[in-house]
Amino acid sequence: MENTYAVIFDIDGVLVDSYDAHFRGWREMAAEEGLKFTEADFAATFGRTSREIIAMHWGDRFDEARMADMDLRKEMAYRRIAAANFPPMPGAVELLRALHDAGFRLALGSSGPPGNVQLVVDKLEISDLLGAVVSGKDVTRGKPDPQVFLLAAERLGIAPPRCAVVEDAPAGIAAAHAAGMAAIGMMSTGRTENDLRDADKLVSSLSEITPEVLKKLIDRRVSN
Numbered sequence: 001m002e003n004t005y006a007v008i009f010d011i012d013g014v015l016v017d018s019y020d021a022h023f024r025g026w027r028e029m030a031a032e033e034g035l036k037f038t039e040a041d042f043a044a045t046f047g048r049t050s051r052e053i054i055a056m057h058w059g060d061r062f063d064e065a066r067m068a069d070m071d072l073r074k075e076m077a078y079r080r081i082a083a084a085n086f087p088p089m090p091g092a093v094e095l096l097r098a099l100h101d102a103g104f105r106l107a108l109g110s111s112g113p114p115g116n117v118q119l120v121v122d123k124l125e126i127s128d129l130l131g132a133v134v135s136g137k138d139v140t141r142g143k144p145d146p147q148v149f150l151l152a153a154e155r156l157g158i159a160p161p162r163c164a165v166v167e168d169a170p171a172g173i174a175a176a177h178a179a180g181m182a183a184i185g186m187m188s189t190g191r192t193e194n195d196l197r198d199a200d201k202l203v204s205s206l207s208e209i210t211p212e213v214l215k216k217l218i219d220r221r222v223s224n
Helices: 019-033 039-045 050-058 064-084 092-101 114-124 147-156 170-178 211-223
Strands: 006-009 105-109 132-134 163-167 182-186 201-203
Touching: 006 147, 019 039, 019 064, 039 050, 050 064, 064 114, 092 105, 092 114, 092 211, 105 114, 105 147, 132 147, 147 163, 147 170, 163 170, 163 211, 170 182, 182 211
Parallel strands: 006 105, 006 163, 105 132, 163 182, 182 201
Antiparallel strands: none
8 A cells, every 4th residue: 555645633623623622621620629720721731631631730639540530520521512512623524535535544643532532533424434543542652752643554554654644733743753744733723833833734724735735745755
């Protein structure tokens, strides 16, 4: 499959406009615990795993079991909120179908828990388009480590240089490059050109991504 191209998509801020649902989940869990969690706290950590954020803010106050329970309740709250008013990014399904029809192999590569990833697959109705799905349960190291993307490429059966990644976070761009893949930076959820300056290409919406754009991006990286 040396002539095949692949694209690996992050989920939050790329396929799903999940910022508000995640923040509301955090506020709900924090209120249950009598804790303060502001939007500034959330914005500064968006894209990291819930467990990492909990440890960062309250690791000195709670033991591992308590933090694991907080993590579970936050993600359950997120899924309930997101499912009730699911917020797909404009053009997400159309892009995935266009790439699939053009012969691209497609994967999801997320640090989120399996339940969050499955919610997106079900709501977007894209299971038939995907060759691989990697969630936070499948990896031991989070972005900017490339493990999530390398595992996705392995499951697709595609060499990393023939893959492109669509990401909205600096850590995700770094992980893509560490994996030897091209990286498209999605300026959603308030990301700026400076935030994603290391990306091979910047876009403001998924409509700017086409099979032709991706082929050129991957071919350029392969030839360098």
